[in-house]
Amino acid sequence: MIVGLDMGGTNIDAIVLDQGQIIKTVKKPTDRENLFQSIWAVLEELLVGIDKRKISRINLSTTVSTNAIVEKKADPVGMIVQRGPGLPYEFQSCTGEKVFISGYIDHRGQVVKDLDLREIKKAKDLFKEKHIKACAVVTKFSARNPSHEQRIKKLLDKEFPLTTMGHTLSGKLNFPRRVYTAYLNAAVSNTFQNFAGSLKKSLARAGIQAPVYILKADGGTMNLATAHEKPVETILSGPAASLLGLIGMCPTEQDALLLDIGGTTTDIFFLADGVPVFEPLGIEISGYKTLVRAIYSVSIGLGGDSRIRVDNGTIQIGPQREGPPYAFGGPTPTPTDGLIVSGLMKANGETLAKARQGMEVLGRQLGLSPEGMADKVLNAMGDMLKNKVESLLQELNEKPVYTIEELLYGKRIRPQVIHVIGGPAKAVAPLLSRKFNLPCHCPANYQVANAIGAALARITTEITLLADTARGFLSVPELGIYEKIGRSFTLEQAREKALK
Amino acid sequence: MRTIKAKNKLGLVFFPAFDWAIHPTHSEREERLLYTQDQVFEEGIEDIAGIRFYNPVMATEKDVSRVHFCVPDVPSRLTQSHLVAAGGAIVALQKVMEKEVDKAFALVRPPGHHAQRIVHGSRGFCTINTEAIMLEKIRQMYGPLRVAIVDTDCHHGDGTQDIYWNDPDTLFISIHQDGRTLYPGSGFVEEFGGPGAYGYNINIPLPPETGDEGYLYVIDNLVLPILAEYKPDLIINSAGQDNHYSDPLTRMNFTAQGYAKLNDKLNPHVAVLEGGYSIEGGLPYVNVGIILALAGLDYSHVVEPDYREERFRQPKEITEYIARLCEVIYTYWKERDRLKEEHYKGLDHFERTRRVYYDTDGILENQAERFKICPHCSGVNTIDSRSDQGAQILAVIIPRDACPDCVDEGYKVYREATSRYSKIYLQDRVNDCFLAK
Ligand SMILES: [Zn+2]
Numbered sequence: 021m022i023v024g025l026d027m028g029g030t031n032i033d034a035i036v037l038d039q040g041q042i043i044k045t046v047k048k049p050t051d052r053e054n055l056f057q058s059i060w061a062v063l064e065e066l067l068v069g070i071d072k073r074k075i076s077r078i079n080l081s082t083t084v085s086t087n088a089i090v091e092k093k094a095d096p097v098g099m100i101v102q103r104g105p106g107l108p109y110e111f112q113s114c115t116g117e118k119v120f121i122s123g124y125i126d127h128r129g130q131v132v133k134d135l136d137l138r139e140i141k142k143a144k145d146l147f148k149e150k151h152i153k154a155c156a157v158v159t160k161f162s163a164r165n166p167s168h169e170q171r172i173k174k175l176l177d178k179e180f181p182l183t184t185m186g187h188t189l190s191g192k193l194n195f196p197r198r199v200y201t202a203y204l205n206a207a208v209s210n211t212f213q214n215f216a217g218s219l220k221k222s223l224a225r226a227g228i229q230a231p232v233y234i235l236k237a238d239g240g241t242m243n244l245a246t247a248h249e250k251p252v253e254t255i256l257s258g259p260a261a262s263l264l265g266l267i268g269m270c271p272t273e274q275d276a277l278l279l280d281i282g283g284t285t286t287d288i289f290f291l292a293d294g295v296p297v298f299e300p301l302g303i304e305i306s307g308y309k310t311l312v313r314a315i316y317s318v319s320i321g322l323g324g325d326s327r328i329r330v331d332n333g334t335i336q337i338g339p340q341r342e343g344p345p346y347a348f349g350g351p352t353p354t355p356t357d358g359l360i361v362s363g364l365m366k367a368n369g370e371t372l373a374k375a376r377q378g379m380e381v382l383g384r385q386l387g388l389s390p391e392g393m394a395d396k397v398l399n400a401m402g403d404m405l406k407n408k409v410e411s412l413l414q415e416l417n418e419k420p421v422y423t424i425e426e427l428l429y430g431k432r433i434r435p436q437v438i439h440v441i442g443g444p445a446k447a448v449a450p451l452l453s454r455k456f457n458l459p460c461h462c463p464a465n466y467q468v469a470n471a472i473g474a475a476l477a478r479i480t481t482e483i484t485l486l487a488d489t490a491r492g493f494l495s496v497p498e499l500g501i502y503e504k505i506g507r508s509f510t511l512e513q514a515r516e517k518a519l520k
Numbered sequence: 521m522r523t524i525k526a527k528n529k530l531g532l533v534f535f536p537a538f539d540w541a542i543h544p545t546h547s548e549r550e551e552r553l554l555y556t557q558d559q560v561f562e563e564g565i566e567d568i569a570g571i572r573f574y575n576p577v578m579a580t581e582k583d584v585s586r587v588h589f590c591v592p593d594v595p596s597r598l599t600q601s602h603l604v605a606a607g608g609a610i611v612a613l614q615k616v617m618e619k620e621v622d623k624a625f626a627l628v629r630p631p632g633h634h635a636q637r638i639v640h641g642s643r644g645f646c647t648i649n650t651e652a653i654m655l656e657k658i659r660q661m662y663g664p665l666r667v668a669i670v671d672t673d674c675h676h677g678d679g680t681q682d683i684y685w686n687d688p689d690t691l692f693i694s695i696h697q698d699g700r701t702l703y704p705g706s707g708f709v710e711e712f713g714g715p716g717a718y719g720y721n722i723n724i725p726l727p728p729e730t731g732d733e734g735y736l737y738v739i740d741n742l743v744l745p746i747l748a749e750y751k752p753d754l755i756i757n758s759a760g761q762d763n764h765y766s767d768p769l770t771r772m773n774f775t776a777q778g779y780a781k782l783n784d785k786l787n788p789h790v791a792v793l794e795g796g797y798s799i800e801g802g803l804p805y806v807n808v809g810i811i812l813a814l815a816g817l818d819y820s821h822v823v824e825p826d827y828r829e830e831r832f833r834q835p836k837e838i839t840e841y842i843a844r845l846c847e848v849i850y851t852y853w854k855e856r857d858r859l860k861e862e863h864y865k866g867l868d869h870f871e872r873t874r875r876v877y878y879d880t881d882g883i884l885e886n887q888a889e890r891f892k893i894c895p896h897c898s899g900v901n902t903i904d905s906r907s908d909q910g911a912q913i914l915a916v917i918i919p920r921d922a923c924p925d926c927v928d929e930g931y932k933v934y935r936e937a938t939s940r941y942s943k944i945y946l947q948d949r950v951n952d953c954f955l956a957k
Pocket residue numbers: 673674675760762794795796
């Protein structure tokens with residue numbers, strides 16, 4: 021049995037899966053003031069009557085790290101940054117203490133200018149004086165040669181055991197993103213460790229021995245020990261959970277458009293040959309651009325409860341939500357009211373009457389009957405989605421390429437099918453099918469898609485392997501591998517090595 | 521400041537063509553832009569608000585024929601990579617013309633500024649002229665434009681010189697290491713333009729060991745004043761990076777800071793990468809410097825890690841020589857109309873013969889050119905070209921500004937040309953029509 025739990029901003033969903041069958045689900049509101057307690061309450065209820073020995077793993081998607089960042093409750097960080105030649109980045113949005121040091125490692129990983137140990141000593145004294153608890157060390161091109169980061173960490177280790185090194189988080193080249201990623205990692209490490217500690221204790225007390233895995237934004241999982249080191253990878257795992265749920269419920273090998281239509285927003289995802297499309301570099305959170313690998317997802321302010329207005333004869337849907345649909349006592353007409361009036365969503369007499377009333381108010385401004393208005397609303401909603409999806413696809417398909425082969429014959433994403441989940445999913449499916457001229461499916465059990473997604477997630481890890489045959493050197497920064505190779509090292513050998 | 525914002529919106533066409541080389545050990549090979557790419561990525565350029573990356577498109581056969589006479593034809597002279605490089609430059613300038621960006625930089629390869637109108641093969645790693653194909657396509661799309669091309673590659677831009685030799689609407693300025701000391705051995709002050717555009721081809725040959733000081737002196741005291749008088753609609757920079765002190769093929773002492781300042785001062789609408797073969801110690805820093813300068817960002821910290829100021833202080837004799845040279849050239853420029861009178865007075869046509877060597881392919885070509893001196897336009901002209909590989913062709917060029925008489929004459933020459941040529945070409949730039957028989 022697998023336990024899957026997804027903690028969202030509003031609700032926590034959890035399920036128990038046994039051989040692919042859902043055997044139990046629990047849904048409870050999230051208490052933002054006590055995230056651990058919220059999770060624990062859900063787990064306790066979920067596991068009543070379940071044989072705890074039969075649980076093979078527990079997969080959690082949590083907002084612990086996300087919240088700390090978004091709500092600015094993260095710790096101040098002591099940063100040591102080696103910028104080298106280039107833009108004079110100040111990294112003002114990293115709160116805490118920043119020390120810029122001399123020394124430089126070039127693009128081939130060669131030390132051009134060594135560290136000045138006095139500068140490190142000074143930084144350490146400053147951090148102590150300012151009562152800094154977590155530190156981050158990032159040097160330019162550390163993905164090519166981490167020796168400066170490693171030496172600095174060693175010098176800090178005794179006083180600052182929570183020191184994040186940039187190269188351990190990503191092997192990709194993007195110095196500012198590496199700095200922000202390391203900063204965020206250090207800033208949430210205390211918060212995450214407290215959470216993980218409480219979880220471990222409570223599980224032990226409850227006699228649960230199953231290993232715990234934490235969901236990452238790329239849809240993979242990592243064990244608690246890894247999560248301790250890289251808590252930043254747990255941010256924004258929610259969209260990944262719902263995407264995994266969608267894939268789990270309706271697998272495909274085609275290019276696909278996946279939509280999760282909620283009350284306030286719609287999340288848009290794409291599959292290329294059945295495989296999720298990823299953010300090219302990494303996810304952005306609270307304005308920090310990071311190297312945290314993540315599933316590509318775009319959220320737009322268009323949902324079942326979005327406010328509808330008529331402005332100078334044109335319909336505006338969203339991006340705000342002002343409450344529930346008009347039919348259910350809300351203040352403004354919404355797409356849901358349109359769906360009810362057009363008969364796509366079933367409703368009893370009184371609700372239907374209210375929905376009609378909502379459409380009538382809007383329709384009057386355009387000289388339309390309630391039915392005509394409902395039609396117009398749904399059309400507008402379909403057009404908005406279609407336009408957005410098309411512009412995203414254009415952007416994705418125009419992403420920079422660097423070889424003639426890719427330029428001429430590279431993969432272009434062209435969805436062949438739509439999968440949609442969320443409250444209004446079933447009702448809007450025919451509309452989407454017509455607008456996009458594609459088959460559109462909506463799976464059952466979509467209410468717990470996120471929890472299913474969490475349960476189905478697997479361990480993933482990303483590595484970047486660079487073989488520099490001229491210098492006779494191979495590196496995999498994420499695994500701390502830096503070794504010598506011969507000049508004849510081939511791409512095939514590299515592939516073999518990477519899969520090991 | 522979470523994201524840095526560029527002052528000028530900058531479009532980058534960055535296309536290293538990692539799957540193309542002239543041959544595996546040639547300077548113009550796959551990894552030429554690899555380290556530049558590393559530096560650009562590590563610097564976080566792609567996250568700077570206001571800087572956008574664009575993919576190239578393929579230039580078409582017609583785009584090539586608008587500029588060149590490929591012998592025997594376009595497909596047999598080119599690889600896809602050439603069309604992508606030219607197409608990349610077209611995209612870059614198009615984004616500027618459409619005002620999607622303020623400036624653009626096409627980092628494409630292979631280079632093109634040694635490619636002349638007639639193409640029997642490759643010269644100086646170049647087969648087709650990237651900037652000229654770009655510019656002529658843009659003129660075709662957006663109408664007449666007065667343009668200055670400033671070639672800052674260390675080698676004389678002899679291909680671009682040939683293409684715009686007789687075109688008064690395209691001022692060509694080449695700043696390069698003196699032709700007595702470097703390939704292709706041309707680019708002297710006396711090469712001042714054809715009868716239809718005398719004074720609009722300006723060569724500035726600099727002595728070896730010229731550094732930032734001398735180079736920037738030329739920009740401030742010669743190039744910028746000339747540009748201010750010429751008043752171009754567009755400035756194109758043929759941005760060769762082989763003046764760098766670490767370049768293996770040349771002997772200049774230009775630095776990344778120098779390149780960045782040059783672009784800051786010159787302020788081109790579009791820069792197109794030309795040569796530059798110090799792929800590890802030069803290009804990564806020079807390119808980042810140029811990108812930041814074009815975007816209006818702080819480039820003062822872009823310094824090569826091995827740069828030592830004392831090493832590159834320019835000798836006094838060179839400084840003085842350059843000052844005198846600038847004076848001479850500026851005087852020529854000011855006197856261009858009088859000098860033209862002296863040269864071409866009373867003539868109705870002008871002829872010259874020359875030899876062109878294709879070093880990359882080992883081909884020798886003999887050309888006989890004939891320019892009509894027309895009072896109404898820059899004049900129809902022809903090239904009779906014979907290569908030592910056996911081909912003899914005749915090329916007839918009707919310029920963009922041709923008068924009706926010159927158009928008719930061009931067609932007449934094309935129709936009546938004798939059969940001793942293996943191929944006869946007509947380039948009718950007025951009607952954008954290109955024929956061959
Ligand atoms: Zn050159």
